[in-house]
Each structure stands twice: as structure tokens, then as C-alpha cells.
Amino acid sequence: MLELKNITKKFGSRLILNKLNLTIPDRQILAIVGPSGAGKTTLLRCLSGLEKIDSGKFLWNGQEFNPAEPDSKNHIIGVVFQSYELFPNLTVIDNITLAPTLVLKETASQAEKQARKLLKQLDLNGKENLYPYQLSGGQQQRVAIVRALAMQPHILCYDEPTSALDPALRTKVGEIILKLKTDNQMTQIIVTHDMEFAHQVADQIFTVKALDDKKVM
Template identity: 45%
Template sequence: MELRVNKVLKKYAENIVLNEISLMISEVNVVAIIGPSGGGKSTFLRLLAGLEEYDGGNIMINEHNLSKDDLDSYRKKVGYVFQDNNLFPHLSVFKNISLVLEKVHDRPEKDNKDLIEGLLKQYGLLEHKDKYPHQISGGQAQRASIVRALAINPEILLLDEPTSALDPALTYEVLQSIKKLKDNNKDFIIVTHEIGFAKHIADHIVFIDNQKIIEHGSVDILNNPKTEELKKFLDKVLSYE
């Protein structure tokens, strides 16, 4: 994965959410974005997905220039996993996944069966394929959301705090599924508050606070932070581990 961010500014009305952030990362598979709530992490991820426009600067992911590329075409190459799974409640697990392939990628349902069932089996969900979201656990629904993102064979996966609404047991099963992404050499960027997991899974850490990228680097920065902001953040989140 190649990620180049140059002085990107994002505002909502007059409120600055990301303040001319810059970042250059190359030859990595997994990037973890960490930081306090409200610092701009999820907004940054939405910009990387092409879900929102920015107000200044430029973003390039691999060979995609998000200021110049056709964003509709780019979005078809990106798998996105939301905090709350975002499954359609009136559709089965299978149909939730197939619908994206049908509507966005013009693949009829009959051509999707083997692909979807293979992914559902890989992520321990095949027996639940005909159930509706309310009939499965939150962890299973989030894993179904991961499968839906994978079904399009994305160039890159973006995961926005995928365990934030889950209890510890369900969090564990979702994290195991995300670990499987790494084991399968998938490129992905994850916003997470699970610092121990980030340390285990990531090739590169990005710490965002107060609308800025304060520090970034290999996972070593979690053991030896260079900035006072990251040190204070880690002291707080790791105090009771």
C-alpha cells in the first residue's frame, strides 16, 4: 500500500476537523489509526474512502489521486466496514452481500453464490446465511459486514472502529476475523481503540489528536513515543491493562 497525504484540510462549515495533515507511507499492508475520540480519525478514513470531499490539499492511495480520479469508479475498488455493521435489516446475510455485487458491480445473484458462500464459510458464518441481522449476534453481523466488503475483491479495505459497539467476547471474535485479513495479505487501514491489537496487527501506526497527525511510524512508537501527546494518550488507555 502507498499512501500520500499532502496538507489535507477538512471543515464542516467553519469547524476545522482535519488541519492540513500530511503523511507519506509506502510498502505496508496494515495501517492502524489511533487517538482520542473527536480527533478526526473517522473523518480521515471517510476521506480515504472517497465518501467525503476535502477542502484543501491532496490524497493519493496507490495510483489513485482522489482530487482527480472518478470517485464513483474509485469507490468500487474500496471495501468499507462501518462501526455499526450497516447491514440492511430487511435482507438476509446472503442478500446483504450479494446486493452490493448486483447493484454496484453488475453481477447477477446466481453468479455470486459460490463466492459468497466460500467467504461465509471462511469467516464462520455459512450456517447463518439465510438469517436476518436481528437473528445473529453483533459480532456475527460485523463479520458479515467484513465479508460484504471482501466480496468485491477490494484493492484496499477500510475499517472504522469495527468493535466499538461490541462487548469483550464479541470484540475478540471480530478481531480474530481482522487478523485473518492480515494473514491473507490484505491491505487495510483500521481506526481502532484496541491499542494492544494495533500493536499486534499493524505495520504502521498513525496517531491523530486535535485535528492533526501528531506522530506516526512503526509499532515501536507505541513502546517509545516521541511526542508528549502520544505518551499521555498511551498512559491513559493502557493504565488498567
């Protein structure tokens, strides 16, 4: 179970997150929704360690941890960014295996075996030796998901996973997220403007509002 307790984040004098409290049970999908500028992406960046909080704490199964200082032996949060952030000069398989070999200290064969298993799970067989520019947008997104999963996180976060996708791909993304919940027992957090999508896939919706009015629906 992931717990956020009294999370506060400021940018200069501007208060973005004010003593935010949130609990995410294991194997559930949480959607974080709200208007632009209310702090959705900031919350995701704090969760992933890309931004440091000003006060508060994160707990995983009752134990405090700092996302900004991840433990390579206990990788808690993984992120699929809106722009995917794939390395354009690396093949699909190299994009996926780079971090597990460098951070988790897996052998090349271990990392490749796991990568191929995940690629198969997300219907990407035969794409291992292609470069990102040779893939469709939906395929690039699935590679980004595989790359995040390869780090064996307990929780997988997505930043606007349906933005700029056509209806068919939007449906596919929803199917993938639900499949990861069922097959991988994966806890997932989705930042999205897409309320319809949020209601389709989420067990819980957390509405971030401007100012201090923040609530769980």
C-alpha cells in the first residue's frame, strides 16, 4: 500500500500541493484528474522523484521512502512519460535492457530474457531490433511501458497516456492497463485530463483542484 501524508510542494511563493493525503491500496488503479495548473503532473513528478517535496512523507507498506533517492534493490515507482522518452539511438531491446543492467545489475542475458517476455505480453514480438522512429506512436508507448516494467516497480505511473491517441488506441491503452492489473497484479496511477477514460479503468479517482480544495471521489 502506498501512502502520501501531508505532501506539500511549492514553486517559489506559489503553493502547488498543500498537505495532500492519499492512500492507494495494492493492485488498484488510481486516476488523478483535474484542470491544467492544479498540480497533477507536479504530484506525479514528486512521486517519481523528479521533484523534491517541501514537506510530508511517502510510505510503502508502512515504511518511509524517498522517491528522489531510490533504492536499486527496491524500485517502488516506475513512470511512463507522456513523450515516452525513448532513446532514439537505441533499439527497442537496448532501450529496455539499459537500466536493468546499469541500475539493477542484472546480467545482459537476464535483462534480455525479461525484456522479451514483457514485449510478448504487450504484443511487441518482432520489434526488438527496431528503432523508435520505426514504430507507431502506440508501439512507442507500449515500449515505454515495457521499459518501466523491466525495472520491476511496485507501482507504475502514467502521464496523460491517452493524449493525442485516436479512439482505437485509447481503447488499447485501457486494455493494457487493465491487463497489467489482472495479470501482473500491478498497482497503477494515471494522470489524465480524460475523465471518460479515468472512469473506465480506475478503481479510485482523485480530483486535484486549484487552491486547496482537493478531494477523493
